[in-house]
Amino acid sequence: MTESSxxxxxxGEACRRALNRKNANKNGYVKNHCLFQQSQKxxxxxxKKQNATHNPSLYKKPFVESFExxxxxxxxxxxxxxxxxxxxxxxxxxxRHWNIEKCHVARERDEQRDFVPLYQDFENFYTRNLYxxxxxxxxxxxxSVPGAKMDLVERVTHNYNWTFEHTGNVxxxxxxxxxxxxLGFAENTGTCADAAIETTQKYGVGVGxxxxxxxxxxxxxxxxxxxxxxxxxxxxxAFGMGFATxxxxxxALTGKGCLILSDELNHASLVLGARLSGxxxxxxxxxxxxxxxxxxxxxxxHGQPRTHRPWKKILIVVEGIYxxxxxxxxxxxxIALKKRYKAYLYLDEAxxxxxxxxxxxxxxxxxxxxxxxxxxxxxxxxxxxxxxxGYIGGKKELIDYLRCHSHSALYATSMSPPVAQQIITSxxxxxxxxxxxxxxxxxxxxxxxxxxxxxxxxxxxFIIYGNDDSPVVPLMLYMPAKIGAFGREMLKRNIGTVVVxxxxxxxxxxxxxxxxxxAHTREMLDTALEAISEVGDLLQLKYSRREQPLSSLGWMSExxxxxx
Amino acid sequence: xxFKNMREYLAWIYYQxxxxxxxxxxxxxxxxxxxxxxxxxxxxxxxxxxxxxxIHMRLALEFFSGIFGGQPESTMALMN
Ligand SMILES: Cc1ncc(COP(=O)(O)O)c(C=O)c1O
Numbered sequence: 001m002t003e004s005s006x007x008x009x010x011x012g013e014a015c016r017r018a019l020n021r022k023n024a025n026k027n028g029y030v031k032n033h034c035l036f037q038q039s040q041k042x043x044x045x046x047x048k049k050q051n052a053t054h055n056p057s058l059y060k061k062p063f064v065e066s067f068e069x070x071x072x073x074x075x076x077x078x079x080x081x082x083x084x085x086x087x088x089x090x091x092x093x094x095x096r097h098w099n100i101e102k103c104h105v106a107r108e109r110d111e112q113r114d115f116v117p118l119y120q121d122f123e124n125f126y127t128r129n130l131y132x133x134x135x136x137x138x139x140x141x142x143x144s145v146p147g148a149k150m151d152l153v154e155r156v157t158h159n160y161n162w163t164f165e166h167t168g169n170v171x172x173x174x175x176x177x178x179x180x181x182x183l184g185f186a187e188n189t190g191t192c193a194d195a196a197i198e199t200t201q202k203y204g205v206g207v208g209x210x211x212x213x214x215x216x217x218x219x220x221x222x223x224x225x226x227x228x229x230x231x232x233x234x235x236x237x238a239f240g241m242g243f244a245t246x247x248x249x250x251x252a253l254t255g256k257g258c259l260i261l262s263d264e265l266n267h268a269s270l271v272l273g274a275r276l277s278g279x280x281x282x283x284x285x286x287x288x289x290x291x292x293x294x295x296x297x298x299x300x301x302h303g304q305p306r307t308h309r310p311w312k313k314i315l316i317v318v319e320g321i322y323x324x325x326x327x328x329x330x331x332x333x334x335i336a337l338k339k340r341y342k343a344y345l346y347l348d349e350a351x352x353x354x355x356x357x358x359x360x361x362x363x364x365x366x367x368x369x370x371x372x373x374x375x376x377x378x379x380x381x382x383x384x385x386x387x388x389x390g391y392i393g394g395k396k397e398l399i400d401y402l403r404c405h406s407h408s409a410l411y412a413t414s415m416s417p418p419v420a421q422q423i424i425t426s427x428x429x430x431x432x433x434x435x436x437x438x439x440x441x442x443x444x445x446x447x448x449x450x451x452x453x454x455x456x457x458x459x460x461x462f463i464i465y466g467n468d469d470s471p472v473v474p475l476m477l478y479m480p481a482k483i484g485a486f487g488r489e490m491l492k493r494n495i496g497t498v499v500v501x502x503x504x505x506x507x508x509x510x511x512x513x514x515x516x517x518x519a520h521t522r523e524m525l526d527t528a529l530e531a532i533s534e535v536g537d538l539l540q541l542k543y544s545r546r547e548q549p550l551s552s553l554g555w556m557s558e559x560x561x562x563x564x
Numbered sequence: 565x566x567f568k569n570m571r572e573y574l575a576w577i578y579y580q581x582x583x584x585x586x587x588x589x590x591x592x593x594x595x596x597x598x599x600x601x602x603x604x605x606x607x608x609x610x611x612x613x614x615x616x617x618x619i620h621m622r623l624a625l626e627f628f629s630g631i632f633g634g635q636p637e638s639t640m641a642l643m644n
Contacts, residue, residue: 081586088594133589160591480586514614538576539583 030526032472058332060368065287065327065467070478070508071543078478078508085480091128104162110260121237123503126383134484135161137499141171146179147190148273148519150496174491175524177514178498180323181441182471185386185517191434192386195425196418203417213403215414222310223420227391230427233402236393238423239408240415242380243269245390248408250317250346251277252401253376258313259299261292261343263329265322270348274317280304286325289333292316296341314343320352320379322364324513326466326474328356331363335373347377354384355471360443365471384430387422389415446518447472453516453525460533461542465511470489474500475516475532475541482539483510489538493531 006469008175036080048226095101106119108259108342136157144151154169156532179186187193199219209215220238228236239245246546254260258279262270265286276282282299285291296314303310316338317443329347338345349362357365362379364469371377392550394400451469457464477483487499492510516525567573582588587598 077584081584084598085589087584088590088598091594130589221580293613479583481583481586484589485583540580 001126004441019399027061028358030472034341055333055336056110056190058336063328063330063467067196067215067325067327067465068463068544068546070476074478074543075508078480082507084349085133089125092129093125093442098293104159117375126502130480131501132161133171134487135482136164137484137487141166145186146176147186147188148175148176148181148184148517148521148524149512152491154498171491171494174349174494174496174526175520176517178496179517180351180383181386181517181519182351182446182515182516183360183426184431184517185384185422185429186519187386192422193427194424196422199421200418203416205416207414207416209414211414217414217417218418219417219420219424220414222555223415223424224391226424226427226454228393230431231377231393232364232391235396235398236377236391237399237406237409238381238391238400238415238420239406240389240412241408242388242390244408245378245380245392246270246348247273247276248403248412249276249376249392249406250315252278252406254315257304257309257316260309260315260317261295261299262317263287263319263322266317266319267323267348267350270317270319270346279315280311280358285326286322287330287488289330289337292334293337293341294344296337296407296527300341300527314341315346316343317346318348320347320349321356321467321470322379323351323472324471324474324511325501326464326470326513328352328366328467329363329471331367331369334547335369339373344375345373346378349377350381350385351377351472356469356548358443360384360439381423382417384428385423385522387419387426389419389423437452442518446516448524449516449520449522451519452522453514453529456525456529457532458546459542460529460536462532462536462546463544470515473516475513475514476543477510477512477539477541478508478543480510482541483542485539486535486541488514489535490531495528497530541554 028516050060092101096103096107108115108118112118136155140155142154143153144149146512148558150173152171152174154167154171155164156167185192203217203219207215207217211220223238224236227238228234239248246267246269250260250270254274254277256278260277260279260281262272262274262281263286264281266281282295284295296316299311299314302308315333318331318334320331321328331347334345337343347363352366353362354360358562359365362369362377364374364377371393376398378390379393380390381387382389392399424433428434429436430443432439447469448467450473454464454468454473457473457475465474466472477486477499483499483501487497490497497514499510499512505511512526520540521529565576569575582595585598587595590598594634
């Protein structure tokens with residue numbers, strides 16, 4: 001079955017449903033098989049995506065997520081800016097082509113002149129002519145622990161970012177608003193660091209073998225047992241790298257004849273894993289349950305293309321917190337769908353583990369759900385735990401299977417012992433097993449910081465994306481020149497931020513992304529907010545046209561009014 | 565934003581212009597190319613309007629007054 005026939009079928013289905021509704025009037029009988037199908041006609045005009053809870057009964061607390069629409073004028077000006085830059089890009093390419101200007105980037109050699117060009121696609125053009133001009137905002141070397149404050153290596157460029165020179169100076173005490181250091185465990189002192197040092201003295205740093213050969217240390221077993229207990233699952237397995245956990249384990253779980261339903265904004269590692277697995281991949285709209293349900297129904301009704309055999313497995317792949325959007329997955333709805341259509345669920349908690357939920361146990365904890373409902377719980381230790389690596393948690397059979405089938409278990413060297421120790425110690429702190437309340441203090445601090453930071457930014461009039469409880473805070477910049485200007489101006493005010501543009505985001509939705517941490521004190525956040533506000537005035541970033549901060553209740557009643 | 569003097573205000577306006585058009589990220593020589601293109605285009609528009617608008621206005625005035633105003637005194641005179 002091709003895509004077009006799929007849409008045709010969907011339309012057909014819609015017609016049938018419309019007919020049903022007509023009949024329904026006659027005999028008072030409505031047959032609706034779908035869980036979450038509902039009319040999409042009534043959208044709030046100012047919002048790009050719907051952000052009300054669709055099925056409030058599934059949620060225990062309000063789920064407020066907002067994506068304010070791009071103002072039209074801003075969108076037009078953004079496109080215009082890209083247009084102008086593209087024209088100048090062509091001009092520079094022209095000059096480089098005729099050797100009027102020195103070319104600093106890779107290009108085809110003379111012998112290859114008539115070959116298919118290697119360096120000519122749009123992304124290369126973009127890198128050469130747009131990214132290069134504001135490259136000083138990225139890849140900046142850091143020379144201290146990336147905690148709440150950090151030291152940067154000062155660098156200068158004399159040829160407009162083609163090459164950089166280090167001046168030998170250090171920019172001290174830059175407030176770090178960019179690291180994924182949610183719980184502030186990226187430290188070089190304290191319990192975790194001490195434990196890691198002790199472990200280094202005992203085991204060394206390298207392991208020099210894989211888990212199934214000579215690289216299975218007792219500390220790994222301890223770690224896995226602890227992770228399983230933390231997550232509330234039967235068993236778990238730890239890997240040395242988070243990216244490889246995704247990209248190597250999905251192929252171990254699905255293969256030809258399986259279907260992967262993937263959120264459109266999934267992380268590159270998930271996308272790579274899905275592609276490597278050789279399964280069919282269908283993409284649903286970001287966090288859109290109607291879209292997911294449609295795909296699921298289609299998959300079950302029509303089976304595999306051409307043969308129409310049923311799919312061997314259907315795997316839904318979602319993330320806990322989406323790191324570019326700051327949104328939280330609608331897990332209760334996903335689980336309801338998964339149960340109804342008997343699919344499997346792969347949940348990547350890279351950003352949410354430790355950062356969400358009253359006990360820091362990720363989205364499952366946040367929504368108060370049962371971890372057993374998620375078939376494959378994946379996460380990384382890179383973010384909240386201040387370490388490295390990833391884990392997979394789930395049923396014991398699943399983990400045993402992965403132990404002997406996953407490439408990253410069989411072929412990759414096992415996790416370095418001090419890293420494992422860092423995870424163990426930080427996880428015990430979060431769980432309160434160290435006998436202190438440090439962990440719960442950090443969790444509380446993080447959620448307070450998040451709410452405060454988000455609320456203040458919204459009050460200042462910026463467009464902020466995402467869920468109110470997500471510590472990832474994207475602030476919209478839109479115009480290409482503002483990406484560069486924002487990063488530079490913030491650094492001038494001694495605040496390190498991450499700015500993001502195409503290809504990590506859609507071309508007009510460039511943004512700055514702040515990651516709130518438990519290590520930030522209120523003063524640091526206030527300093528940062530003041531600077532952001534100042535830069536926001538300077539660059540005219542306060543785009544928001546929302547009158548007052550939206551409150552969940554006011555908004556719901558508005559929607560119910562619309563629906564009447 | 566509060567500005568101390570006119571110069572600061574103009575500098576801010578120019579900065580906004582740089583940001584919105586995107587030429588903030590360009591090298592100085594590219595900026596000057598863009599600016600000279602834009603300003604010569606604007607200058608041409610201004611100049612042509614200065615030269616041609618009065619003429620068109622006059623023609624238009626004559627045309628409309630031909631239609632609406634200025635009835636001949638007597639139709640008889642025309643017939644003679
Ligand atoms: C959702 C998601 N999955 C996986 C990873 C990869 O993890 P790691 O950085 O530990 O390799 C990331 C990292 O940014 C991520 O955001």
